[in-house]
Amino acid sequence: NAGVTQTPKFQVLKTGQSMTLQCAQDMNHNSMYWYRQDPGMGLRLIYYSASEGTTDKGEVPNGYNVSRLNKREFSLRLESAAPSQTSVYFCASSLTGGKRAKNIQYFGAGTRLSVL
Amino acid sequence: TQLLEQSPQFLSIQEGENLTVYCNSSSVFSSLQWYRQEPGEGPVLLVTVVTGGEVKKLKRLTFQFGDARKDSSLHITAAQPGDTGLYLCAGVGFNKFYFGSGTKLNVKP
Numbered sequence: 229n230a231g232v233t234q235t236p237k238f239q240v241l242k243t244g245q246s247m248t249l250q251c252a253q254d255m256n257h258n259s260m261y262w263y264r265q266d267p268g269m270g271l272r273l274i275y276y277s278a279s280e281g282t283t284d285k286g287e288v289p290n291g292y293n294v295s296r297l298n299k300r301e302f303s304l305r306l307e308s309a310a311p312s313q314t315s316v317y318f319c320a321s322s323l324t325g326g327k328r329a330k331n332i333q334y335f336g337a338g339t340r341l342s343v344l
Numbered sequence: 345t346q347l348l349e350q351s352p353q354f355l356s357i358q359e360g361e362n363l364t365v366y367c368n369s370s371s372v373f374s375s376l377q378w379y380r381q382e383p384g385e386g387p388v389l390l391v392t393v394v395t396g397g398e399v400k401k402l403k404r405l406t407f408q409f410g411d412a413r414k415d416s417s418l419h420i421t422a423a424q425p426g427d428t429g430l431y432l433c434a435g436v437g438f439n440k441f442y443f444g445s446g447t448k449l450n451v452k453p
Contacts, residue, residue: 232386259439261441263443268353268445268446269445270348270350270432270443270444270445270446271387271432271434271443272443273440273441273442273443276439276440278439286440318386318387320386322441324439331375331377331392331436331441332377332389332392333377333379333387333389333434333441335386335387335388336386337384337385337386338384338385338386
């Protein structure tokens with residue numbers, strides 16, 4: 229049972245470099261999310277996708293872009309990394325909306341990103 | 345500013361003690377969830393409370409949803425070292441989840 233898989237687990241970037249964080253889920257969930265977690269800040273939503281082909285901004289979208297490639301995959305891209313983007317990034321998925329919605333989020337193990 | 349405020353932010357107690365963690369908001373949610381996160385892992389759902397005034401028990405953990413569906417509490421009886429972790433509350437909206445800042449619990453043997 230893979231659940232939500234994130235890659236890579238760790239990454240170190242220099243300021244100005246770009247990278248894409250990958251996320252895939254095998255639970256046939258319609259909604260997927262990207263969060264960042266900083267000390268004392270809980271989880272802050274960056275972007276989410278309620279269904280394949282749609283994406284919406286969350287609380288802290290600046291400096292990030294996302295792609296909902298298909299129902300399984302939701303990627304997060306940093307075009308020009310900044311030290312303020314040093315954080316732990318979590319991807320999550322959920323079955324939301326409709327009669328079958330359970331509104332339970334399943335999280336990946338996280339990507340620890342350092343921007344120097 | 346956080347939509348959900350949790351208190352306390354940190355809690356360090358001895359094994360066997362009781363504790364309560366609070367989650368407060370000025371907004372009404374259709375439901376509220378509690379997650380537990382261990383170091384190096386993602387959060388895992390503990391419980392969802394839906395009805396105002398609802399109380400749910402999960403072994404030594406008791407969860408309560410406020411009558412007005414704006415606040416919640418988590419009470420742990422006779423805490424054990426295995427309860428150590430970060431506890432997060434989350435308000436459920438339409439397709440979105442709003443997380444609190446978290447309570448970091450350390451239970452010393």
